[in-house]
Amino acid sequence: MTQPAPNDPASVTVELERIRRTIEVGFTRTGGDLALLVQRNDTTDATLKEVGRRIDNVDGRLDTLERGETDRQKREQARVDALERNRWPLPSLAALVGLCALLLSLWTAANR
Template sequence: MTEPSPNDPAAVALELERIRRTIEVGFTRTDGALALLVQRHDQSDETQKEHARRLDAHDARLDTLERGETERQKRSDGRLDALERARWPLPSVAALVALCGLLLSLWQLTSR
């Protein structure tokens, strides 16, 4: 087989068609790779948004706990207040015991 001459229009057209096909295949591969990268980027953005949303929810719950605004904390505070009101203060008990001791001492002293 003989090589086609460079001035042969059919040979030039054939070579141009081969170059065009090679470029099309290259562009198709590049488009596919870019589409895959775009899809991964979108998934990454969605994942980051989900993580940010969850982090905001956790922050809000922590703020609520720090302020003591949960129902359980409110119930505990109410019970604690009720217990503090219901207990006898220690200084009052000590004063009553001392008064009783004084009265008993005076009664014994007067009964002799």
């Protein structure tokens, strides 16, 4: 196989065509890689937005829990309040029993 002369216009044209094809393939590959990176970036942005919405949602629910504004917490607080209002009046009952014992003691002492 003989090499063509460097000044041969046909060989220069063939080499230029090969270079052009190589550059086109490189640009096409680079364009595809960039398109893939843009797609991944868009997907990442969408994922981050979704994560941000979820964090905001959880943060709002946590604030509601900390303030005690859920229906369950309100029901439990109402239940505790009702129990505290209706609890057994032990101090009053103890004072009443002590007073009755004192009166009984005085009545017994008076009858002797």
